[in-house]
Amino acid sequence: MATVSMTVNGKSVSADVEPRTLLVEFIRQNLHLTGTHVGCDTSQCGACVVHVDGRSVKSCTMLAMQADGAAVTTVEGLATNGKMHPIQKAFNEHHGLQCGFCTPGMLMSAIDLIKRHPNPSEETIRHELEGNICRCTGYQNIVKAVKAAAQEMGG
Amino acid sequence: MTDTGIGASVRRKEDRRFTTGKGRYTDDIHRPGQAIGYFLRSPHAHANIKGIDTTAAKAAPGVVAVLTGADYAADGFGNPICGWTVTGKNGEGHIAPPHPTIAVDKVRQVGDAVALIVAETLDKAKDAAELVEVDYEELPAVVNIADALASGAPQIHAEAPGNLCFDWDIGDKAATEKAFSAAAHVTTLELVNNRLVPNAMEPRAAIGEYDSGSEEITLYTTSQNPHVARLVISAFVGLAPENKLRVIAPDVGGGFGSKIFIYPDEIAVAWAARKLDRPVKWTAERSESFLTDAHGRDHITKAELATDKDGRILGLRVATLANFGAYLSTFATAVPTYLYATLLSGQYAIPTIYAEVKGGFTNTSPVDAYRGAGRPEATYVVERLMERAARDLGIDPAEFRRRNFIGTDQFPYQTPVILNYDIGDYGASLDKALEMIDYGNFAGRRAASERNGKHRGIGFAAYIEACGIAPSAAVGSLGAGVGLWESAQVRFNPTGSVTVFTGSHSHGQGHETTFAQLICDRLGVPFESIEIVHGDTKEVPFGMGTYGSRSLAVGGTAIAKACTKIVDKGKKIAAHLMEAAVDDIEYKSGVFKVAGTDRQTTMAEVAFAAYVPHNFPEGVEPGLNESAFYDPLNFTFPAGTHIAEVEVDPATGTVDIVDWVAVDDFGNVINPMIVEGQVHGGIAQGIGQALLEGCVYDRETGQLLSGSYMDYAMPRADDLPNFRVGLTNTPCTHNELGVKGCGEAGAIAAPAALMNAITDAIGSEIDMPATQEKVWRAVQSRRMAAE
Structure with missing residues (x-):
C-alpha cells in the first residue's frame, strides 16, 4: 500500500x-x-x-x-455554489445528452478544448471530441452545445 | 400549447443530475458489506470441460467464494429462457437448447462463464481467477451461419441437429411463384446484414442483495424492463417468488435493446448474493460486454423483386439465414421472423410476398434485438432492392417508389405478411425530403464533383416500422410468451403535486420530461410539480418496459387513460364542492367549471379536498390516485424517407457524407427537441453499421477479433455529418395521443439510404460496412473492368 x-x-x-x-x-x-x-x-x-x-x-x-x-x-466540481457552469447549461439547452453516461467526460473534455480554442469551429470541436464516444446523440447537439458554451465563456 | 405542454421543446428535467455527476447508475451504488464478483470466462469458442480445479483460487487472499456451474446445478435453479415460440414449416416449435447460467461440461462461445469468483475487491477476485484451473478439450468451432447450416459443420447442441433452430416461412409461396413467372423483369440481390455490437456506453452491471430476515432478494441491474427480469428470474429460474424479488433498474446508460434480455450473469450474481448472504456486485468490463451482450443483425439474404413492364411491383421473394449465436437470447426468435418478414412490404403495394427464414446456432455471442430489431434488416432488403430495380429499369428511384407506394386512399392497408397499416402518407414524406435535399439540382452537383475527380451518389430509404409493441392478443397468437400492454399510475399528493409511476423505463429517452409534459397538458399541473417514477418493481405497478419504440404509444397512452380517470373523479368532487350536478361540470386544463357560470375550482383544490375530505360527496372514495393499463389495438407504423448524398474519392475510397435529410412521420409529437435527438442518434447508429461497424469472428477459431474499441469502429464525432430533420404527420388512428414512436427510425432508414448512395456513386453493389478499403477495391475493379 x-x-x-x-x-x-x-x-x-x-x-x-x-x-x-x-x-x-x-x-x-x-x-x-x-x-x-x-x-x-x-x-x-x-x-x-x-x-x-x-x-x-x-x-x-x-x-x-x-x-x-x-x-x-x-x-462534481463544475457547479459552484449551486450555479451551473456554462458547459452544463449549454448541454441542457441544446439537448447534448440522452442517457447521460458519457456526459461527465464529454463536459470535462469540452471545457479543456474551449480553453485551448476559445472560438472553435465545428471541425475543431468534432476533431477534439474524437476521444469521447457517445452512443446516443449522434454528436450534432453536443457540437452545438460546445459552440454555445464557448461563446458564453467569452470566446 | 403552453410552454411546458404537448408540442413544446421543453428542456429535460433529468439533465441536472446527469450534468452534475449525480446520476445513479448501478455501478455507482455501494451496498454495505458488498463483495465483488468476477466471471472467469471461456477462452475457447467450443470445448468440452474435462474438469475445473478451484482449490488454489478458494485459498487465495480475500476470496469469499469460487462458484461453478456444478454448484449452480446442485442448487437446482433454472436457466435463462427464450420467451417467443416460433413455429416452423414442420408445424413444430423452434428448438430451444438449454442455456446454462454457468457452463457445466461444455462451452459454446468465447466468453461463456465458467466460474464466478467473489472476493473482497475486484483485484483480489481477478487474481484468484488466474488460479482456477480449467481442463478444456477444444472442439472445432463455426461462426458463420451459412457454414453452420452446411453439412459436416461442428455440432453445437445435441438437441439441434445440423445447428438448425427453425425453418420458417410466411406469405403465399404459390402466388409469389406465379407472379415471378409473369414478370417482365426480376431484380436479384444477395445481401449480408453485418453483425453489430450494441455498445450502450454504460456496461451491464448488477448488485445482488439478500435479506435473510424477510427472505427477499434485491437485484439492482441495468435493465430496460425490470418487471420482465423479475418475472423470468422468479418463474423460470426460481431464485425467489415474485413477491420476494425486487428488481431495481436505476439510471441506465443506454440500452438499444441490449438491456432487454435476462442474461445468465445477472442471474448468477443474484444467486451468489443469496447463497453467500452478502451483497455481490458485478460490472462488466468493456471487453466482457463485447463478448456477452447480445449482438444484433447477422443475416445472409437472397432477395428478388418481380416487376411488370411499367415498373409496377408484382411480387417479392426473400430467403434469409439468421445467426442466433451459441444460445437463444430472450426474444431472439422473434427478431428475424415476426419483427422482420412482416415488414417486407415496406411502403409498397406488393400483391404477393413469400419469405423463408432459417435460424441457427454458431459458436458466437447470442444475437437478439438491437435498435430496430428485424425492421432495419427488412428495410435494408426492401430498399436496396427498390434502388437496384429502379436502376435496372431505368426509372428515377424516387419515381419508382412513388409509382408503387400504398396510396393514402388505401388505408387501412392489409399487407400480404400479417400487418395492417392504419395510416400513412408516404408521398408526403418523399416529397418533403426531395425538396429539402434539392433533388432537382442533384445532376449539377454530381457533375461538379466529377470535375473535381470525385464520384457523387444519392441514396433513398423509404422505410416503415411497426412500433408501439404490441397488441397482446396479436403477439400471443404469433408465439410471444408475454403480453405487451403497459401500466401507469397517476397519484396526486395532497398539496397538488403529482407522482406518476410508469411501467416503461427511460435509459436516455427523456421520459421524465415527455411524460411530465403529458401530465401538464392533461391535468394542468405545473411542470416542476410532476415527478416520474420508473424502474423499481417495488414502487411501480407491473409494467413491460421500454423497447420497440413503445414508451409513448403504449406507456404514454396508459398515463393518458389514468389522467382521464383522475378528471372523471375530479368532476364528482368539484361538483360537490360547488354544489352543482356532475353533468354540469366542464373540465379544461386543470380547471373545473360549472357550465354557464363563473363558478370554478382547480385541480389542486380538488386534490386537497380528496385527501382532506371533510366535505366530500357521498359514495366517492377519498384520495386522488388512479391506475390504468393499456393494451394497444394495433402496432403503430412510423414511416418516412431518408436521403443521403455522398462524395467518394476514387483514389482513396473515402466516403464523405455531404448531406443527409430525414423526413419522418411519427404522428403527433410531444417534445420536438427530444424527437429530433432520437432521430440523430438512430441515424448515427445506422451510419455506424453502413460505414464503420462490423463484428468479426475468426472463421477458424471462433475468436472475437473486434472485441474492443481499438478494433470495433464506433462512430465518433469526426465521423459524422450534421443531419437535417423534417417531420410530416398522419396521427395514429388507434391511440388517443395519435403518437407512433421515434426511437428506432434512424437506425432503420440510415443503412439502406447510405448504401444506396455509395453504390450509386461507385456503380457497383457492396456489403456493409463500406470501409474505405472495400470502397476503394470496388472502384478499382470497376475501373479495371472498364479499361
Missing part, C-alpha cells in the same frame, strides 16, 4: 491505496465521486475524463499515485 494525497474539487484528500490503483478507481471507490464513469478498458471512450492540474486526462490511464500532489477537478 502507498499513501496518496491530492486536492479533489478543492478539498484535500488522502488515502492508502495499492500502487496499481487507477486514478478513476481512487475517485470512484475511495472518494465515492461516481460522476466520473468507466465505459471501456482501452482508454478509448473518454467517460472518465477529469482535469488534473487544469488539463483533461483520461483517469483510467493514470495511476492514482501519478496524481499525488495534483489538483483534480471532476464533474
